[in-house]
Amino acid sequence: MSVNKDSDHGVTTAENKITRNTPKWHLIYYVLAGFDLLAIGFSLFINHQITELYVASVEVNKEWAGRLSQFSRLSALATEVNRPGNDVFLTLNVADESEKFQLAKIKFNKHLSNIRISNNLLERELGDSLNVHLLEIEGHLQKLNASANMILTLFTSNPEQAGYEMARMDRSFFSLVAVIDIMNREIRAIQASNLAAQSEYAQSLGKYEKGIAVFIFTMVLLVAFYGHFLSKNVAKFMADREEANARYKELNETLEQRVASRTAELEYTNADLERFTYTVSHDLKSPLITISGFIGLLEKDIADANMDKIDTDFKRIKDAAATMRDLLDDLLNLSRIGRGESLRVDVSLNAIVSSVLEMLDVKLNDTQAVITVDSDLPVIHVEAARFKEVYLNLIENALKYRRHDVVPEITIGVSRDQTNRNQTVFFVKDNGMGIDPRYKEKIFGLFESLSNESEGTGVGLAIVKRIVNVHGGRVWVESEGLGFGSTFKFVLTLNDLEQAKTRVEEV
Amino acid sequence: MAEKITNGKPLKILLVEDNPAHAEMVMRSFEANRVANEIKLVVDGEDALDYLNNRGKYSDADKHSNPDLILLDLRLPKIDGLEVLDSIKTTEHLALIPVVILTTSDADMDVAKAYKRHANSYLVKPIEFDNFTKMMDELGYYWLAWNHKPFSRVD
Numbered sequence: 001m002s003v004n005k006d007s008d009h010g011v012t013t014a015e016n017k018i019t020r021n022t023p024k025w026h027l028i029y030y031v032l033a034g035f036d037l038l039a040i041g042f043s044l045f046i047n048h049q050i051t052e053l054y055v056a057s058v059e060v061n062k063e064w065a066g067r068l069s070q071f072s073r074l075s076a077l078a079t080e081v082n083r084p085g086n087d088v089f090l091t092l093n094v095a096d097e098s099e100k101f102q103l104a105k106i107k108f109n110k111h112l113s114n115i116r117i118s119n120n121l122l123e124r125e126l127g128d129s130l131n132v133h134l135l136e137i138e139g140h141l142q143k144l145n146a147s148a149n150m151i152l153t154l155f156t157s158n159p160e161q162a163g164y165e166m167a168r169m170d171r172s173f174f175s176l177v178a179v180i181d182i183m184n185r186e187i188r189a190i191q192a193s194n195l196a197a198q199s200e201y202a203q204s205l206g207k208y209e210k211g212i213a214v215f216i217f218t219m220v221l222l223v224a225f226y227g228h229f230l231s232k233n234v235a236k237f238m239a240d241r242e243e244a245n246a247r248y249k250e251l252n253e254t255l256e257q258r259v260a261s262r263t264a265e266l267e268y269t270n271a272d273l274e275r276f277t278y279t280v281s282h283d284l285k286s287p288l289i290t291i292s293g294f295i296g297l298l299e300k301d302i303a304d305a306n307m308d309k310i311d312t313d314f315k316r317i318k319d320a321a322a323t324m325r326d327l328l329d330d331l332l333n334l335s336r337i338g339r340g341e342s343l344r345v346d347v348s349l350n351a352i353v354s355s356v357l358e359m360l361d362v363k364l365n366d367t368q369a370v371i372t373v374d375s376d377l378p379v380i381h382v383e384a385a386r387f388k389e390v391y392l393n394l395i396e397n398a399l400k401y402r403r404h405d406v407v408p409e410i411t412i413g414v415s416r417d418q419t420n421r422n423q424t425v426f427f428v429k430d431n432g433m434g435i436d437p438r439y440k441e442k443i444f445g446l447f448e449s450l451s452n453e454s455e456g457t458g459v460g461l462a463i464v465k466r467i468v469n470v471h472g473g474r475v476w477v478e479s480e481g482l483g484f485g486s487t488f489k490f491v492l493t494l495n496d497l498e499q500a501k502t503r504v505e506e507v
Numbered sequence: 508m509a510e511k512i513t514n515g516k517p518l519k520i521l522l523v524e525d526n527p528a529h530a531e532m533v534m535r536s537f538e539a540n541r542v543a544n545e546i547k548l549v550v551d552g553e554d555a556l557d558y559l560n561n562r563g564k565y566s567d568a569d570k571h572s573n574p575d576l577i578l579l580d581l582r583l584p585k586i587d588g589l590e591v592l593d594s595i596k597t598t599e600h601l602a603l604i605p606v607v608i609l610t611t612s613d614a615d616m617d618v619a620k621a622y623k624r625h626a627n628s629y630l631v632k633p634i635e636f637d638n639f640t641k642m643m644d645e646l647g648y649y650w651l652a653w654n655h656k657p658f659s660r661v662d
């Protein structure tokens with residue numbers, strides 16, 4: 001019963017283990033994949049930023065370049081404004097130069113107002129600072145304008161004064177150009193600082209990109225390693241599960257086997273009981289019928305004074321009574337087998353056999369039998385008294401069914417099973433009458449005897465069989481046939497299934 | 508009386524009995540009631556089948572002719588009574604011979620098994636001697652005198 005409980009418990013634990021051990025690998029995998037996606041997204045974002053930066057930088061540069069060209073054009077226009085005041089001294093054509101001067105002034109002013117408009121589109125601080133420069137330029141232009149007007153007006157009337165004004169005009173012109181140059185330089189400085197900031201940003205983005213690349217590379221490596229780990233784990237998990245399943249199945253089978261074995265055992269016990277009752281009612285009745293029958297016949301023979309018969313009548317009655325006594329002894333003996341499991345001890349089979357041979361001393365002398373005993377018989381864990389009975393019955397049996405034309409030879413020993421080398425086969429071999437193969441099973445039955453003339457009650461081999469079975473073993477007989485002697489063999493260690501089979505066969 | 512009914516032909520019983528004391532009791536009863544002319548005793552199942560099939564030491568068919576009645580014990584050495592019965596009832600030239608089971612067993616299973624194998628009658632040996640003798644007398648008269656035999660013997 002305790003064994004069954006244990007195995008039930010075992011099954012439950014195995015089941016729990018299976019459910020509890022289901023790994024959360026897929027979750028870890030999702031997390032890794034999530035990180036990967038995040039990294040790739042971030043990398044795309046950074047790439048986008050760099051491209052945008054590049055585009056923005058190109059735009060800004062274009063804008064600043066345009067502005068610079070505006071300034072150089074302003075500078076060129078200023079030269080045009082300045083030129084007529086100088087040229088008049090060479091061409092001496094005041095009207096013509098005045099016209100050129102007016103034209104150049106208009107162009108210059110237009111361009112300047114254009115620049116102002118575009119300056120107003122700039123950031124306020126920068127636009128303001130440029131506008132301050134524009135005001136300066138306007139200031140210088142007014143001076144230049146005034147000087148030019150003076151030159152053109154005075155050229156014919158007062159050339160000396162005109163010359164003097166020309167020098168002043170040139171100064172104003174250079175001041176104007178200098179302001180443009182300052183503006184130019186300022187713009188270039190802004191451009192340079194813009195570029196530096198952009199390049200710094202780009203560099204930092206580049207650093208991020210490198211970081212991300214390293215991160216992605218690491219993640220990919222991790223995923224690859226994890227995939228490897230996963231595949232290994234999955235394989236292991238599958239193997240584990242298969243093993244668990246196999247174990248579960250095996251447990252089930254073992255349980256089934258146990259159930260089968262127990263059922264067979266119970267059936268065997270039941271059948272045993274039935275057979276016992278049956279044989280008792282049948283075989284004990286037999287001598288009773290003889291006794292009462294021959295008492296009746298005895299009465300008649302006495303009445304008839306049939307003296308010959310009287311003696312045999314008495315003998316029949318006495319024999320029947322003796323048979324009955326033997327039967328009762330044997331039955332009592334048989335019923336005791338199997339109750340002494342606690343009495344099993346390690347005992348030398350050689351000791352058992354020699355004590356049995358001592359008990360049989362007289363019979364052995366009478367029959368002149370030659371007994372050969374293997375001096376190296378094993379130590380067995382059995383109920384010693386019962387195994388004395390086994391050997392007593394087997395040796396007595398060999399003597400009982402000896403051939404009368406040869407010296408009885410009995411060999412007692414052990415051998416190895418041919419199919420299972422670990423299995424020890426115990427044997428008692430004789431050179432007696434042998435056994436017709438048809439009766440190999442029947443001889444082990446209760447009250448079975450192959451001859452109605454043999455001594456004994458037909459319980460001996462049934463006792464042997466019962467004792468061996470109770471010890472978890474199996475007994476059988478081998479014989480080449482009538483006249484060829486017989487070998488009784490038994491094994492003591494059968495597994496549950498074999499035992500169940502043995503018992504089912506018995507039933 | 509019996510001889511009159513059977514027109515002077517000798518009547519033979521085959522007694523299959525391993526217990527010598529019981530065999531003697533049956534034989535002495537039949538000697539006393541003088542119903543049968545001959546009782547042949549065989550002591551085990553193998554012997555019985557050898558006799559009926561004229562095998563081995565019974566190969567002389569004239570000397571060992573088929574009986575008019577078989578008295579069969581159930582528990583027999585070598586071949587069991589039920590097997591002998593089965594063999595008789597499935598062998599063409601033996602199947603019609605009346606087989607009366609005469610045994611100590613009154614187990615239901617034995618009775619059922621015997622009838623299933625076409626036993627013609629099932630008798631349990633009585634323990635009291637008077638009943639035993641009475642049963643043997645009536646058995647003899649019934650099966651050998653009153654009972655109409657299935658065929659005329661050709662010996």
